[in-house]
Every structure is written in C-alpha cells, then in structure tokens.
Amino acid sequence: QQPVQSPQAVILREGEDAVINCSSSKALYSVHWYRQKHGEAPVFLMILLKGGEQKGHEKISASFNEKKQQSSLYLTASQLSYSGTYFCGTEARAGGTSYGKLTFGQGTILTVHP
Amino acid sequence: DARVTQTPRHKVTEMGQEVTMRCQPILGHNTVFWYRQTMMQGLELLAYFRNRAPLDDSGMPKDRFSAEMPDATLATLKIQPSEPRDSAVYFCASGLGITPSSYEQYFGPGTRLTVT
Numbered sequence A: 001q002q003p004v005q006s007p008q009a010v011i012l013r014e015g016e017d018a019v020i021n022c023s024s025s026k027a028l029y030s031v032h033w034y035r036q037k038h039g040e041a042p043v044f045l046m047i048l049l050k051g052g053e054q055k056g057h058e059k060i061s062a063s064f065n066e067k068k069q070q071s072s073l074y075l076t077a078s079q080l081s082y083s084g085t086y087f088c089g090t091e092a093r094a095g096g097t098s099y100g101k102l103t104f105g106q107g108t109i110l111t112v113h114p
Numbered sequence B: 001d002a003r004v005t006q007t008p009r010h011k012v013t014e015m016g017q018e019v020t021m022r023c024q025p026i027l028g029h030n031t032v033f034w035y036r037q038t039m040m041q042g043l044e045l046l047a048y049f050r051n052r053a054p055l056d057d058s059g060m061p062k063d064r065f066s067a068e069m070p071d072a073t074l075a076t077l078k079i080q081p082s083e084p085r086d087s088a089v090y091f092c093a094s095g096l097g098i099t100p101s102s103y104e105q106y107f108g109p110g111t112r113l114t115v116t
Helices: none
Strands: A004-006 A009-014 A017-025 A028-036 A045-048 A053-056 A060-065 A072-073 A083-094 A106-113 B005-007 B010-013 B019-024 B030-038 B043-051 B053-056 B063-072 B074-079 B088-096 B111-115
Touching: A004 A083, A009 A017, A017 A083, A017 A106, A017 B088, A028 A060, A028 A072, A028 B111, A045 A060, A045 B088, A060 A083, A072 A083, A083 B030, B005 B088, B043 B063, B043 B074
Parallel strands: A009 A106, B010 B111
Antiparallel strands: A004 A017, A017 A072, A028 A045, A028 A083, A053 A060, A060 A072, A083 A106, B005 B019, B019 B074, B030 B043, B030 B088, B043 B053, B063 B074, B088 B111
16 A cells, blocks of 8 residues: 655755655554655655654654654755655565565655756 | 666557566665555565565566576566556666665655557
C-alpha cells in the first residue's frame, strides 16, 4: 500500500524552510527519500533505518518515527537547486530480512523562487 | 563516475508490437529493480532481482510483461504485445543490497515509451 505524502505541493522563496511528511499504514523497516527533477531520474537523498533516526545531507535532513510509521524531510534555507519532486519510499517489515523493496509515495512538488 | 545505463532512451511503437528495454546496472551491484512512472500511478515497482534471481514480479502484468537478467551486466524488460496504456517512463535502478545501510538505489535515465 502506497505511503501518503503531504503536502502535495509547496512553493517557497529562497532561504525559506519546508517540511515534507510521509505516512504509512504498515510497520516500516526503513524509509528512503529521493528527489526527482523534471525529465530526470530520481536521485537518492538518504535512508533511515532505525526508529527515531535522523540523518542530514547538507541543509536537508530527515527523521523517522517508527512507532507512528512516519518520516519527515526537513529542508532549511532552501536554494533554487532544491526544486523538484520529493518522493519517500517505504520498506515494510518482513521478518528479519529485507531486500530493499520500496513502495513510493505520490510525491511532493517543491518549487523554490528567487 | 559509475552510472546505470538504459537503452533505448525513447521508443515509439504501434500497439501490438514487441518492446524490449535494456539496462546495465552499476558494476558490482547485485540488486536490480524495474519501475514504471506515470502521472496517474506515480512510481510503481514492476520487478526486482537479487544476484540475477527474480525476487518479486508481482507488480508486473504477467500476460504481457517479462523481466530477465541473462547475466550480471544486463537486465531486460519486454512487453509483448504492447498496448497504449503501457505508455510511461520505465526506470531501471541498481543497488548493492549487502547490508541495510547500503540499500540506496541508483536510477538509470529511463526509457520513455509511447505506444500508439
């Protein structure tokens, strides 16, 4: 079942912050975040494996609340280059093993204006 | 700079024709995924392989789609016969898949398929 992302779209000015949420109805093993620019392939941003884990990538960070089956992506001091569609990919728990099978959310379109 | 490559990049074909898409994963990656992306359905997993063995193809229409890995450097996705509803961008992705922390997927540039 597809995770739900919110908001569907967000418009920012350079320097502003944004939060993108990803919520699943299933118990999660991991959450992945990808960014896709128009006409290009999705690009990996980060993976979160443990409940409560937070990771950072430049001014983009993410958290994972295992109990709530939710993850949030934080973009601070946004830059023009942050524009694109952000996807979360969730990996459901399946015993003790995992092969990285992801189910992607519908995406959040982020537009950053000068 | 290691990358996933896909051919062809664009394909226009008539309904009923066979379509074959090819993917060369990053050397050393042991997991390969096929995704389809449309505006309506988003990014859907069609099939994936680990060490060339198919692990899951439940996302694929079995009657017309088939996916194979004849060797470690080549993955193929075939549609026969193709239908207009198959029009989409098809992505191949590869990953190391050795430990959970290395499960990031690297996407190829995609094949844009148009079936008329």
